[in-house]
Amino acid sequence: MQKLISSGLIGAIFGLGIAISGMANPAKVLNFFDVAGTWDPSLIFVMGGALITTALGYLLVFGARKKPVFDAEFHLPGNKAIDSRLIAGSATFGIGWGIAGFCPGGAIPALGFGGVSVIAFTGAMVIGIVLARSFDGLRLKPAKPF
Amino acid sequence: METEFTPWMSLAGGVLIGISATLLMAMNGRIAGMTGILTGIIPPISTDWPWRIAFLLGAVIAPVLFLAAGGAIPYAVPVSLPLLALGGLIVGIGVYYGAGCTSGHGVCGMARLSPRSIAATVTFMIFTGLTVYVVRHIVGI
Numbered sequence: 001m002q003k004l005i006s007s008g009l010i011g012a013i014f015g016l017g018i019a020i021s022g023m024a025n026p027a028k029v030l031n032f033f034d035v036a037g038t039w040d041p042s043l044i045f046v047m048g049g050a051l052i053t054t055a056l057g058y059l060l061v062f063g064a065r066k067k068p069v070f071d072a073e074f075h076l077p078g079n080k081a082i083d084s085r086l087i088a089g090s091a092t093f094g095i096g097w098g099i100a101g102f103c104p105g106g107a108i109p110a111l112g113f114g115g116v117s118v119i120a121f122t123g124a125m126v127i128g129i130v131l132a133r134s135f136d137g138l139r140l141k142p143a144k145p146f
Numbered sequence: 147m148e149t150e151f152t153p154w155m156s157l158a159g160g161v162l163i164g165i166s167a168t169l170l171m172a173m174n175g176r177i178a179g180m181t182g183i184l185t186g187i188i189p190p191i192s193t194d195w196p197w198r199i200a201f202l203l204g205a206v207i208a209p210v211l212f213l214a215a216g217g218a219i220p221y222a223v224p225v226s227l228p229l230l231a232l233g234g235l236i237v238g239i240g241v242y243y244g245a246g247c248t249s250g251h252g253v254c255g256m257a258r259l260s261p262r263s264i265a266a267t268v269t270f271m272i273f274t275g276l277t278v279y280v281v282r283h284i285v286g287i
Contacts, residue, residue, distance in 0.1 A: 011202060011208075021159020054164040057165065070175075091240070093241050102230070104248075104249070124230070124238065125237050129188055130188060
């Protein structure tokens with residue numbers, strides 16, 4: 001129960017941060033990338049603030065603790081490969097982000113106030129994850145021979 | 147559509163995102179990446195789904211409470227519903243194969259100086275910029 005309350009509060013800080021930063025506002029996100037048009041450089045400050053805070057915070061956490069409070073270990077991604085899967089996936093994500101103006105972390109905190117736009121985006125995004133996952137599962141697990 | 151330059155609010159929001167990422171590592175030992183957290187509650191559901199749901203609910207409810215308390219969240223969507231759905235589908239496929247998005251790779255991974263996350267972030271930032279250029283200045287939507 002403590003872990004659930006803690007996780008909910010940490011999610012709340014995340015959602016509030018995203019919402020006031022402008023990351024949940026497609027008009028602002030698209031303007032950040034529109035250097036040739038109505039450029040709004042605000043998101044540099046989001047990325048800068050988030051990166052410096054997280055970098056210092058991680059140093060503090062990893063320096064002070066051998067394990068997290070509610071788990072036996074830190075779950076850090078073990079995959080170090082910079083391969084075509086990573087690059088093609090990231091490029092694809094960029095194309096979708098450029099079309100819609102929402103990224104996953106920007107969309108979820110907007111679900112409570114963003115109306116049908118963010119619901120349509122998020123629904124389609126979940127379908128995209130499900131499709132990619134099932135296609136990936138088929139590719140990784142070839143049909144059993146008779 | 148013009149948007150107002152908001153360095154202080156954006157910086158404050160960024161710091162909150164960083165505090166949240168730090169706390170999630172300290173408490174749960176997890177990367178605060180929206181793709182990873184969300185994928186864990188999409189079937190086949192991860193066994194540790196309860197904290198994921200709690201985090202997502204917190205992220206959805208906090209901005210609503212902030213608005214109810216009189217806070218302002220500028221919000222405008224200059225994109226049609228069909229393009230939002232198309233973009234969403236493409237984002238879903240992309241973040242699955244790229245194993246992360248702006249929060250996971252762009253903030254948490256870059257903060258750990260992970261070469262993999264730096265490669266992913268540089269790639270999606272370039273492709274997002276190119277896409278916005280094509281959509282706005284070549285196609286002209």
